[in-house]
Amino acid sequence: MTGRRVVITGMEVLAPGGIGTKNFWSLLSEGRTATRGITFFDPSPFRSRVAAEIDFDPEEHGLSPQEVRRMDRAAQFAVVAARGAVADSGIELEEYDPYRVGVTIGSAVGATMGLDQEYRIVSDGGRLDLVDHTYAVPHLYNYLVPSSFTAEVAWAVGAQGPSTVVSTGCTSGIDAVGYAVELIREGSVDVMVAGASDAPISPITMACFDAIKATTPRHDRPECASRPFDGTRNGFVLGEGAAVFVLEELGSARRRGAHIYAEIAGYATRSNAYHMTGLRPDGAEMAEAIRVALDEARMNPEEIDYINAHGSGTKQNDRHETAAFKRSLGEHAYRTPVSSIKSMVGHSLGAIGSIEIAASALAMEHNVVPPTANLHTPDPECDLDYVPLTARDQITDAVLTVGSGFGGFQSAMVLARPERSAA
Amino acid sequence: MSTTAVVTGLGVVSPNGLGIKDFWAATKSGKSGIGRITRFDPSPYPARLAGEIPGFVAEDHLPNRLLPQTDRMTQLALVAADWALADAGVTPAELPEFDMGVVTASHSGGFEFGQGELKKLWSLGSQHVSAYQSFAWFYAVNSGQISIRNGMKGPSGVVVSDQAGGLDAIAQARRQIRKGTALIVSGGVEAPVCPWGWVAQLAGNRLSTSDEPARAYLPFDAEACGHVPGEGGAILVLEAAEAARRRGAKVYGEIAGYGATIDPRPGSGGEPGLRRALETALADAGVRPGEVDVVFADAAAIPELDRAEADAINAVFGPGGVPVTAPKTMTGRLYSGAAPLDLASAFLAMADGLIPPTVNTEPSPEYGLDLVTAQPRPAEIRTALVLARGQGGFNSALVVRAAD
Numbered sequence: 119m120t121g122r123r124v125v126i127t128g129m130e131v132l133a134p135g136g137i138g139t140k141n142f143w144s145l146l147s148e149g150r151t152a153t154r155g156i157t158f159f160d161p162s163p164f165r166s167r168v169a170a171e172i173d174f175d176p177e178e179h180g181l182s183p184q185e186v187r188r189m190d191r192a193a194q195f196a197v198v199a200a201r202g203a204v205a206d207s208g209i210e211l212e213e214y215d216p217y218r219v220g221v222t223i224g225s226a227v228g229a230t231m232g233l234d235q236e237y238r239i240v241s242d243g244g245r246l247d248l249v250d251h252t253y254a255v256p257h258l259y260n261y262l263v264p265s266s267f268t269a270e271v272a273w274a275v276g277a278q279g280p281s282t283v284v285s286t287g288c289t290s291g292i293d294a295v296g297y298a299v300e301l302i303r304e305g306s307v308d309v310m311v312a313g314a315s316d317a318p319i320s321p322i323t324m325a326c327f328d329a330i331k332a333t334t335p336r337h338d339r340p341e342c343a344s345r346p347f348d349g350t351r352n353g354f355v356l357g358e359g360a361a362v363f364v365l366e367e368l369g370s371a372r373r374r375g376a377h378i379y380a381e382i383a384g385y386a387t388r389s390n391a392y393h394m395t396g397l398r399p400d401g402a403e404m405a406e407a408i409r410v411a412l413d414e415a416r417m418n419p420e421e422i423d424y425i426n427a428h429g430s431g432t433k434q435n436d437r438h439e440t441a442a443f444k445r446s447l448g449e450h451a452y453r454t455p456v457s458s459i460k461s462m463v464g465h466s467l468g469a470i471g472s473i474e475i476a477a478s479a480l481a482m483e484h485n486v487v488p489p490t491a492n493l494h495t496p497d498p499e500c501d502l503d504y505v506p507l508t509a510r511d512q513i514t515d516a517v518l519t520v521g522s523g524f525g526g527f528q529s530a531m532v533l534a535r536p537e538r539s540a541a
Numbered sequence: 542m543s544t545t546a547v548v549t550g551l552g553v554v555s556p557n558g559l560g561i562k563d564f565w566a567a568t569k570s571g572k573s574g575i576g577r578i579t580r581f582d583p584s585p586y587p588a589r590l591a592g593e594i595p596g597f598v599a600e601d602h603l604p605n606r607l608l609p610q611t612d613r614m615t616q617l618a619l620v621a622a623d624w625a626l627a628d629a630g631v632t633p634a635e636l637p638e639f640d641m642g643v644v645t646a647s648h649s650g651g652f653e654f655g656q657g658e659l660k661k662l663w664s665l666g667s668q669h670v671s672a673y674q675s676f677a678w679f680y681a682v683n684s685g686q687i688s689i690r691n692g693m694k695g696p697s698g699v700v701v702s703d704q705a706g707g708l709d710a711i712a713q714a715r716r717q718i719r720k721g722t723a724l725i726v727s728g729g730v731e732a733p734v735c736p737w738g739w740v741a742q743l744a745g746n747r748l749s750t751s752d753e754p755a756r757a758y759l760p761f762d763a764e765a766c767g768h769v770p771g772e773g774g775a776i777l778v779l780e781a782a783e784a785a786r787r788r789g790a791k792v793y794g795e796i797a798g799y800g801a802t803i804d805p806r807p808g809s810g811g812e813p814g815l816r817r818a819l820e821t822a823l824a825d826a827g828v829r830p831g832e833v834d835v836v837f838a839d840a841a842a843i844p845e846l847d848r849a850e851a852d853a854i855n856a857v858f859g860p861g862g863v864p865v866t867a868p869k870t871m872t873g874r875l876y877s878g879a880a881p882l883d884l885a886s887a888f889l890a891m892a893d894g895l896i897p898p899t900v901n902t903e904p905s906p907e908y909g910l911d912l913v914t915a916q917p918r919p920a921e922i923r924t925a926l927v928l929a930r931g932q933g934g935f936n937s938a939l940v941v942r943a944a945d
Contacts, residue, residue, distance in 0.1 A: 244664030251740040259745030269933030273806035280801035283701035285680035325667035326674035389688040525685025
């Protein structure tokens with residue numbers, strides 16, 4: 119293996135069901151779910167009325183009143199997660215050249231919650247076409263352009279290197295980390311604070327997913343509403359959250375004695391060039407992303423111990439990625455546990471890719487594969503081992519995590535133990 | 542040795558010209574596209590000028606089925622991509638689909654489309670929101686739609702770093718070419734000239750409130766008073782040099798070097814990061830300051846930001862040490878579209894041996910810049926530097942070199 123290798127040395131997760139990496143892992147490993155009836159607004163006019171919401175008090179997590187005022191909820195998540203990740207890594211960033219520390223935050227829909235609320239005000243409930251600027255909040259520009267999230271994180275951690283938001287829809291959380299990995303590998307930076315955040319549970323987001331019937335109309339038992347790979351599934355459950363990582367070059371992480379969660383051994387993204395929301399059933403482009411990510415990791419399909427699926431819980435997706443796993447991993451797909459944590463924490467659009475990277479790294483950390491909750495009724499077209507209901511103890515040295523999203527983007531990332539090449 | 546990324550096609554949608562021919566004719570003669578807003582009645586607002594693209598009729602260029610599902614921004618981007626590919630002489634259907642990708646920058650997405658759907662949501666009810674809202678406004682839409690229209694299945698991406706993003710996208714495109722993809726369509730196109738987008742931009746507190754198109758956007762002038770925003774941008778075709786050579790493509794030049802930084806927290810007293818971005822880009826290109834023939838400035842037209850930019854340029858090149866220009870004084874600031882348009886100008890300037898002017902500005906001597914004003918300046922241009930900064934403190938710099 120040549121060139122600079124990149125490892126995760128710190129992480130923090132804000133996910134529904136409990137803030138912090140520890141609470142997140144308890145939820146996953148116990149197979150509990152965090153989906154519930156929407157409380158943020160009156161959901162009664164909507165077709166889908168469930169979501170995975172976070173009970174989040176920003177001041178309790180160290181944000182000052184002014185930070186809370188100027189940041190959209192998703193920016194608040196990102197800053198809290200970034201500070202947590204830096205603390206977890208034990209890295210002293212002030213000892214680094216700040217120009218060699220960068221930030222990438224993934225987000226699919228940016229400050230959509232803030233924009234929805236502020237539009238309602240400046241348009242006086244949708245009445246004004248010439249919306250009234252005198253009612254605009256001073257930080258409205260930061261909602262307009264979500265790169266404000268990355269600026270806030272950079273300021274919070276003292277980074278001054280290459281920094282951006284990566285916004286590729288529902289693969290943003292994988293692509294933002296992939297982008298960061300490439301910056302370290304090429305030598306442009308030494309450390310990246312990278313992850314993703316989205317807080318999309320707002321009327322406009324619910325309305326547009328209602329319009330395409332992408333979200334589930336099942337609200338009789340909200341805690342069971344997210345049912346990836348289950349024969350009775352009928353759409354995803356919207357979620358929110360963030361996960362941020364500290365990424366470093368392997369050698370320097372070892373020199374400072376850092377705890378290494380995993381190496382990001384391979385990453386690739388491809389597009390289906392087919393439809394903004396539709397997927398072809400053959401999964402060819404996701405399979406190609408997986409193939410290239412494995413190739414970059416110099417690993418064979420047989421080395422993958424666990425697949426963290428996109429598993430959104432739409433029929434279209436679940437069949438698409440099942441096909442992609444078979445196409446890329448061959449027979450090994452049938453022998454590999456596959457699970458979707460969206461069954462427990464919902465689908466937080468751009469954030470979920472990073473939250474799933476965290477789940478993948480924690481599966482390696484604990485040698486436990488998280489389950490797919492609510493999976494009771496097999497779907498004959500989804501015939502892999504989806505780890506129903508209960509987590510499984512299993513030596514987990516390498517994980518494949520994938521994402522698929524609007525715009526046709528398909529991304530794959532391989533996490534592995536850095537010492538594998540010495541074996 | 543890394544693969545060299547070259548530019549083989551340009552597609553321009555600018556307030557002062559649609560297509561490279563009209564755009565360059567206007568730009569080198571100092572013709573501005575800035576005027577009073579016509580897309581809505583701007584009279585209630587303190588800023589009333591913009592660089593709007595006149596005469597763009599999406600139906601003339603795109604199939605009808607695409608129109609209801611796309612914001613104006615995406616319509617412009619799709620057409621710019623078509624033109625860039627045509628200029629490059631590339632027929633995507635003839636190339637391996639996984640060997641072509643799309644990396645664009647975004648700023649505010651399809652905001653006008655979003656305003657329409659938010660209005661329906663809050664005035665009529667959630668069931669009136671269009672199915673297209675799920676993707677027509679979001680930041681990834683241009684990359685997605687360009688990849689679909691052209692059958693490009695290779696690595697794609699979308700970056701958002703305010704106005705600096707236009708260069709970050711090109712740098713990411715170069716990265717993908719170095720990793721082995723033969724062709725990447727890249728750049729940025731924006732169209733945030735709608736009342737809701739306007740109010741959000743006003744909140745940023747950087748817009749000029751002048752009503753005189755020739756006096757409103759005056760970077761490096763003692764009377765600088767903010768900028769005029771505009772719509773449009775540019776899409777470029779980047780290719781691996783070897784792939785371009787094999788198919789006998791015309792080459793505008795090479796993406797030679799890149800650097801990016803973000804400023805420290807406002808009020809922290811730290812130095813702005815533009816100089817470091819600039820130095821990193823030069824080092825990455827292996828170019829000495831004396832080899833740079835022209836700098837396309839970010840040109841914020843906010844005194845403090847003009848000062849920071851002049852300081853960075855002077856620190857590296859010496860006072861007056863390099864010709865500097867800001868043709869965006871003719872278009873307004875196009876956000877993520879601005880720097881790709883400047884790159885197009887840089888390549889056209891190389892081909893024509895002319896540095897396009899900064900219009901209207903009377904440069905203040907206190908900045909110590911050799912600003913090219915009023916008339917285009919004849920010059921042999923082999924190497925150009927493009928600078929772009931975004932609100933939040935984003936700084937990016939890109940060095941391009943003429944084809945041998």
